[in-house]
Amino acid sequence: MxxxxxxxxxxxxxxxxxxxxxxxxxxxxxxxxxxxxxxxxxxxxxxxxxxxxxxxxxxxxxxxxxxxxxxxxxxxxxxxxxxxxxxKQLIYSLEKLVEGLEDEALLYFLNTLNSLHFSIHDSIYCYNHLTFLNPEKEASGVNFLIFDNETQICSVQHHFDYGKKRVDRFEFTLSDGKRTVIEKMLS
Structure with a gap:
């Protein structure tokens, strides 16, 4: 894309x-x-x-x-x-995270976020650990995102492991306790 x-x-x-x-x-x-x-x-x-x-x-x-x-x-x-x-402008760290995601991972993330009645523009916080890592080397860690749609809060943990395979795992937790997990692996 x-x-x-x-x-x-x-x-x-x-x-x-x-x-x-x-x-x-x-x-x-x-x-x-x-x-x-x-x-x-x-x-x-x-x-x-x-x-x-x-x-x-x-x-x-x-x-x-x-x-x-x-x-x-x-x-x-x-x-x-x-x-x-x-x-609306995206939070800088979220903008950089979105730019760094593979197309399929981004689509999975956005579709799931939207299905939970949130928009990427509902973001109120983003910690992007990837910005502190060397993009040329293997990397793993977690990014933290919080969204507020004025009805609920959604906390997202983005676990990433970019080694021989590229793995993106998103864990969505809503303020009512509902949880959703999606994972995308690319070779």
């Missing part, structure tokens, strides 16, 4: 956006997240991918300083009360 295909797979996950409205207040653009009711300065999201709802269509582009919005080569200004969704 190419990098672009992986990116599309991640982008298609549920809850990939912060959705809310924007308002110009006290000479600053403020973003009001509809899910959390939290307000934040729009400046925190400058140069991030976003979509603006205009005439019932989501227009893709990038947020600019001072309430600007770039769609392709054109630049427009956001309007008070306009609905905006800002693409």
């Amino acid at each position: 190419k990098r672009q295909q992986r990116q599309k797979l991640i982008e298609a996950q549920a809850r990939a956006f912060h959705t809310g409205t924007v308002e110009y207040m006290n000479k600053q653009w403020v973003f009001f997240d509809e899910e959390t009711d939290e307000a934040s300065l729009l400046d925190e999201y400058v140069h991030q991918e976003a979509e603006v709802l205009r005439n019932t269509f989501w227009i893709k582009g990038y947020l600019l300083e001072d309430g600007g919005f770039r769609e392709g080569a054109s630049i427009s200004q956001l309007e008070n009360g306009e609905t905006v969704r800002i693409r």
Whole structure:
């Protein structure tokens, strides 16, 4: 799977956006997240991918300083009360973990996570032990991930053994006690 295909797979996950409205207040653009009711300065999201709802269509582009919005080569200004969704960024350690997984292991992981009603964008913590190991040598260890979908918590232990065979084992434990284990071996 190419990098672009992986990116599309991640982008298609549920809850990939912060959705809310924007308002110009006290000479600053403020973003009001509809899910959390939290307000934040729009400046925190400058140069991030976003979509603006205009005439019932989501227009893709990038947020600019001072309430600007770039769609392709054109630049427009956001309007008070306009609905905006800002693409969520993965935690850096999770992003690196996803990049390092073999295609099949990534698909097994995402499909299982989704079947448990979680999205990769629900991640609130990721410890990626692989970043501390030499990728040229055999390696084994465990990565720890925690996801919160606002209904439950999911803890994932990713056991890996990258020797003669490449083994990825994911142990999912939900806050209600339900457990799921998947394992993928590649020669």
